[in-house]
Amino acid sequence: MVSKPVLWWGGDARSVRNSDVLGDALEGAVMDHVIFASYGNDSVALIQWAYEQGLKDVHVAYSDTGWAACYWASRVDIAEHWVRDLGFTPHRIKSEGMEALVKRKKAWPRGGGHRFQWCTAALKIEPASKWLDAHDPDGEAICMVGIRREEGAARSDAPEWVEESDNHGGRNLWSPLVRHTEQMRDDLIRKTPLPVLPHRSKECWPCVNARHEELKHLDPERIDYIEALEQDAGTNSKGNPRVMYRPSRHGGAVGIRAVVEHAKGSHDDLFPVSVCDSGWCGR
Known part of the structure; x- marks a missing residue:
């Protein structure tokens, strides 16, 4: 197991910025693994897990929906600093944003338990697909997400491995935490600089499916x-x-x-x- 690095947290977290926020080219970069993270509990646990497994050439992609809670940007900045200290590379994938999407569609996404809402497609899946095609044109990267079967009935049989995921441009999709319990997940998070959240990610706040x-x-x-x-x-x-x-x-x-x-x-x-x-x- 790889030892945990010494982290430095000097300065204002808001000063931490990512060179790929606007989609700058990744000259010569190798993308063996791409973790899609909102920096909520599950994705933070997944990043820590990937580090402990010694995975190489790991890139962590955050989809900027333009609809996050006002304080979420600070958590993202701190998380990206931590990701860099792990030796991974953080990225932010831009989208048109929820406000522009609603104005363009002249409608709001509707909650209701469908497989996914069109806001997910427009603000996350489509921008991420374009970003992947630009930086991994051969489709060789393994995409990773933090889905867990314990989350609920809808994910109770979620596969650990999907060959040629449609939502990831035909790339392989790996969900290594599918069998992790909430306690196992939280144990991973406690090894990081980020606290265990009492709620889901606030990358979209409020979500169209908010309770x-x-x-x-x-x-x-x-x-x-x-x-x-x-x-x-x-x-x-x-x-x-x-x-x-x-x-x-x-x-x-x-x-x-x-x-x-x-x-x-x-x-x-x-x-x-x-x-x-x-x-x-x-x-």
């Missing part, structure tokens, strides 16, 4: 921001307002402010799916 328990904690500034986007979106052909959350799933509440108020008075979730089942989100 009432999550929505009731949405901060006022975020509510104002989403409400302004909803108002700008106008109405659909039937005259219904284009709002982020489907009223039928939130007690008839129309608009983010009403949805949050409904969530505060709700003690359970009628719709238990808390994230789309793409394997790309929340970890």
Whole structure:
């Protein structure tokens, strides 16, 4: 087992920047392994696991959805610093962002437990596919994600290995933590500079599949921001307002402010799916 490196955390974490944020070319780089990480619990555990296994030429890719919680950027900066100290290479993959996506589509992605939402495809899968094709044109890299079977029924039979994954441009997909329990995952995280989170990744906040328990904690500034986007979106052909959350799933509440108020008075979730089942989100 490779020993843990000595980490240095001087300066402001926000000063840590990645040369590949804007898609700079990786001259002569070898990409044997690409970990897709949101820097939530599962992906942090996966990065630590890869380090302990001594994997070589590891690249860690974070998809910037433009919809993260305001404080998430600081965690990403710290995580990227740690990734570099492990000898891995961090990257950020840009997307058009949720706001631009909603304006272009003239609609919000809809939660409901489908295999994945079109926001996942537009903000993560498609940009990542383009990035992979640019930096791994021969498709030889092994893609890695932190899916675990213990997460729920939808992932109870998740495979550890997928030959030619459609969502990764035909590259092989490896999920080495599929058999890890939450305790095993947390044991890995505690070896890192990052704390175990009591919630899913906030790379997209709020998620279109957010539960009432999550929505009731949405901060006022975020509510104002989403409400302004909803108002700008106008109405659909039937005259219904284009709002982020489907009223039928939130007690008839129309608009983010009403949805949050409904969530505060709700003690359970009628719709238990808390994230789309793409394997790309929340970890």
